[in-house]
Amino acid sequence: GQNIDQPTEMTATEGAIVQINCTYQTSGFNGLFWYQQHAGEAPTFLSYNVLDGLEEKGRFSSFLSRSKGYSYLLLKELQMKDSASYLCAVMDSNYQLIWGAGTKLIIKP
Amino acid sequence: GAVVSQHPSRVICKSGTSVKIECRSLDFQATTMFWYRQFPKKSLMLMATSNEGSKATYEQGVEKDKFLINHASLTLSTLTVTSAHPEDSSFYICSAGAGLEVSEQFFGPGTRLTVL
Numbered sequence: 001g002q003n004i005d006q007p008t009e010m011t012a013t014e015g016a017i018v019q020i021n022c023t024y025q026t027s028g029f030n031g032l033f034w035y036q037q038h039a040g041e042a043p044t045f046l047s048y049n050v051l052d053g054l055e056e057k058g059r060f061s062s063f064l065s066r067s068k069g070y071s072y073l074l075l076k077e078l079q080m081k082d083s084a085s086y087l088c089a090v091m092d093s094n095y096q097l098i099w100g101a102g103t104k105l106i107i108k109p
Numbered sequence: 110g111a112v113v114s115q116h117p118s119r120v121i122c123k124s125g126t127s128v129k130i131e132c133r134s135l136d137f138q139a140t141t142m143f144w145y146r147q148f149p150k151k152s153l154m155l156m157a158t159s160n161e162g163s164k165a166t167y168e169q170g171v172e173k174d175k176f177l178i179n180h181a182s183l184t185l186s187t188l189t190v191t192s193a194h195p196e197d198s199s200f201y202i203c204s205a206g207a208g209l210e211v212s213e214q215f216f217g218p219g220t221r222l223t224v225l
Contacts, residue, residue, distance in 0.1 A: 040200075040219075040221070041218065041219065042202050042216040042217060042218050042219040043153070043202075043216050044216070045214075045215075045216075087152060087153070096155070096158070097143075097155070097214065099152045099153050099154075099155075100152060101151065101152045102151075102152045104150075
């Protein structure tokens with residue numbers, strides 16, 4: 001079966017760095033996405049990785065290792081507004097998104 | 110970036126009534142639209158994939174007669190929840206892509222449905 005695993009909840013301090021991990025087992029691979037979702041709102045796109053390596057975009061970076069079925073989202077200089085759920089999703093061979101359950105990130109002052 | 114709208118953003122209805130939710134791509138043509146359902150503190154659950162001009166493809170366990178999907182044009186898809194019951198209360202989100210090999214889906218803002 002297809003499976004996406006990520007931690008349920010993480011806590012970090014304002015100004016610090018946090019890494020949210022995601023491991024996956026899917027039928028084929030056409031890219032991995034990270035989305036941010038605030039409570040009561042739709043997800044917003046953060047990053048897309050299809051090749052191995054690190055993609056940096058401002059305070060957010062995303063890493064992918066296809067051989068390990070592993071990705072992480074790195075958030076630097078954390079701000080209170082970064083408190084949200086972070087969803088990892090993999091596009092499988094049918095170009096369908098398989099979603100993880102999301103990681104709730106709590107930022108403390 | 111591309112914009113997807115959803116209407117209404119919030120609806121409260123009585124049990125047994127039908128509710129229609131619209132999803133529109135405002136500045137691009139969406140050959141494929143996706144309908145998701147999300148329960149509190151849970152991830153998105155794909156309900157169906159909607160292709161313009163053809164029947165929607167429903168995920169296993171989703172009742173096609175209860176959740177009617179129409180993708181009449183390249184910019185509009187509708188989801189109708191028929192004979193709604195309290196257990197249908199949920200957050201419904203649509204997303205749109207420009208083609209099958211899309212690297213990014215653009216999400217609508219979601220519709221909060223509450224069935225009394």
